[in-house]
Amino acid sequence: MDSFSRQFEQRFAEREGQQAEPPAFDASFRARLLDLLKWRRDVRRFKRLALPEGAIERLISIACLSPSVGLSEPWRFVLVEDEMRRAAIRDCFQACNKDALEMQAPDRAALYARLKLAGLDEAPVQVSVFADRATAQGSGLGRRTMPETLDYSVAIAIHTLWLAARAEGLGVGWVSILDPSRMTAILDVPSDWVFIGHLCVGYPEAEDDTPALERAGWEQRRPPEGVVLRR
Amino acid sequence: MDSFSRQFEQRFAEREGQQAEPPAFDASFRARLLDLLKWRRDVRRFKRLALPEGAIERLISIACLSPSVGLSEPWRFVLVEDEMRRAAIRDCFQACNKDALEMQAPDRAALYARLKLAGLDEAPVQVSVFADRATAQGSGLGRRTMPETLDYSVAIAIHTLWLAARAEGLGVGWVSILDPSRMTAILDVPSDWVFIGHLCVGYPEAEDDTPALERAGWEQRRPPEGVVLRR
Numbered sequence: 527m528d529s530f531s532r533q534f535e536q537r538f539a540e541r542e543g544q545q546a547e548p549p550a551f552d553a554s555f556r557a558r559l560l561d562l563l564k565w566r567r568d569v570r571r572f573k574r575l576a577l578p579e580g581a582i583e584r585l586i587s588i589a590c591l592s593p594s595v596g597l598s599e600p601w602r603f604v605l606v607e608d609e610m611r612r613a614a615i616r617d618c619f620q621a622c623n624k625d626a627l628e629m630q631a632p633d634r635a636a637l638y639a640r641l642k643l644a645g646l647d648e649a650p651v652q653v654s655v656f657a658d659r660a661t662a663q664g665s666g667l668g669r670r671t672m673p674e675t676l677d678y679s680v681a682i683a684i685h686t687l688w689l690a691a692r693a694e695g696l697g698v699g700w701v702s703i704l705d706p707s708r709m710t711a712i713l714d715v716p717s718d719w720v721f722i723g724h725l726c727v728g729y730p731e732a733e734d735d736t737p738a739l740e741r742a743g744w745e746q747r748r749p750p751e752g753v754v755l756r757r
Numbered sequence: 758m759d760s761f762s763r764q765f766e767q768r769f770a771e772r773e774g775q776q777a778e779p780p781a782f783d784a785s786f787r788a789r790l791l792d793l794l795k796w797r798r799d800v801r802r803f804k805r806l807a808l809p810e811g812a813i814e815r816l817i818s819i820a821c822l823s824p825s826v827g828l829s830e831p832w833r834f835v836l837v838e839d840e841m842r843r844a845a846i847r848d849c850f851q852a853c854n855k856d857a858l859e860m861q862a863p864d865r866a867a868l869y870a871r872l873k874l875a876g877l878d879e880a881p882v883q884v885s886v887f888a889d890r891a892t893a894q895g896s897g898l899g900r901r902t903m904p905e906t907l908d909y910s911v912a913i914a915i916h917t918l919w920l921a922a923r924a925e926g927l928g929v930g931w932v933s934i935l936d937p938s939r940m941t942a943i944l945d946v947p948s949d950w951v952f953i954g955h956l957c958v959g960y961p962e963a964e965d966d967t968p969a970l971e972r973a974g975w976e977q978r979r980p981p982e983g984v985v986l987r988r
Contacts, residue, residue, distance in 0.1 A: 548966075551789065551793065555924065558782065560822075563819065568824055587981040588791065592916070597971060597975065599979060603985045604985075605988070622901070665865065667976075668933045670853070677905070678908070681909035685824070690787075692782070702899045705902055706903060739827065739828040739898070744828065745829075745898075748894070750817055753834055754834045755835045757944050
């Protein structure tokens with residue numbers, strides 16, 4: 527047995543002795559978790575109220591508990607605090623949003639314009655999230671045939687942050703009407719970081735169990751039966 | 758005001774009157790949620806024990822509560838039940854895994870081979886998950902500059918399923934060492950569906966709060982401070 531394998535066996539043995547008691551999740555927890563999933567919303571209207579000290583850092587540390595391909599942890603969180611950069615992101619959104627408006631039929635365009643797609647003016651905290659495609663962490667495990675799994679790991683970390691925020695009474699809005707290469711430039715991050723999403727975080731104006739786009743008549747959720755195949 | 762906008766206003770007004778009471782999430786729920794995130798694992802060893810009747814369908818319906826770009830709900834779940842198709846997926850994994858082994862240094866390759874990267878032989882339920890890039894749902898909202906947000910929505914739905922499964926005492930293993938175009942062919946799904954991941958679902962052999970790759974000495978989790986920038 528080589529030294530690497532011995533080390534591997536030893537680590538397993540050590541862990542056996544020191545493992546914490548696994549938690550048991552009961553029906554009451556599952557019901558609350560379902561509430562969390564049902565009442566998580568993509569928030570666009572925020573109160574102009576600062577987050578508690580350390581809240582965003584805590585949410586990011588919870589997001590870091592997410593699964594990642596080959597334990598690569600490729601998520602990179604950029605807290606956007608500079609007013610000039612915030613204005614540049616707002617401009618980027620407006621340019622992309624204008625193009626998107628022109629693609630919609632006139633009656634839908636009017637609706638689209640009213641949907642107020644960004645909380646960029648109101649949210650106290652803005653976080654841009656990137657995937658570090660060049661990370662050596664994980665030694666490439668599990669991502670050779672599908673390097674895009676690095677990006678998926680980051681999308682999942684955003685989701686974890688979103689759920690943790692909602693459980694603290696905070697709302698998250700994911701802005702995707704942006705130009706990824708422009709975001710990389712505005713935020714001056716390495717060029718091999720892939721832009722995944724820009725998040726607005728703050729106290730929501732309202733709580734709801736129905737997506738804003740459904741309330742507004744844009745689109746409706748469909749029954750799960752329609753998305754399941756058997757093979 | 759055109760008829761579309763009137764309808765929009767009306768829907769909002771109707772909703773005001775009928776909205777359910779928002780849930781309040783307390784510190785005890787947040788502590789359990791943190792336990793769930795800490796004890797969710799990428800499971801590779803499963804008991805040979807069937808899932809309860811209807812369990813996977815329930816987990817998929819919970820996954821459908823996930824956020825999706827423009828309410829496009831692009832997730833498509835393929836329950837893989839046919840033995841021939843399961844064997845073809847196993848072959849696909851083995852071919853990709855062999856290539857991956859050759860890329861690693863010899864000592865790491867030995868470790869890699871022992872990590873048992875797939876629960877493909879043991880898990881009672883296997884689900885392949887795809888993103889329908891051609892869906893008309895959502896009318897393209899929010900995804901013009903970043904069509905890959907459709908794929909991110911599906912990755913997030915997988916994460917929701919994962920958490921819901923863990924809360925029921927079930928484990929999920931995400932297999933990414935596969936060839937996406939081969940998966941599309943094996944499962945005979947439309948060619949504009951993008952393969953996102955193949956999931957093994959079952960009762961885990963063991964529970965743990967430390968990732969298997971960390972237990973095995975492959976890689977370690979890093980402190981969250983290292984992934985936060987301020988701009």
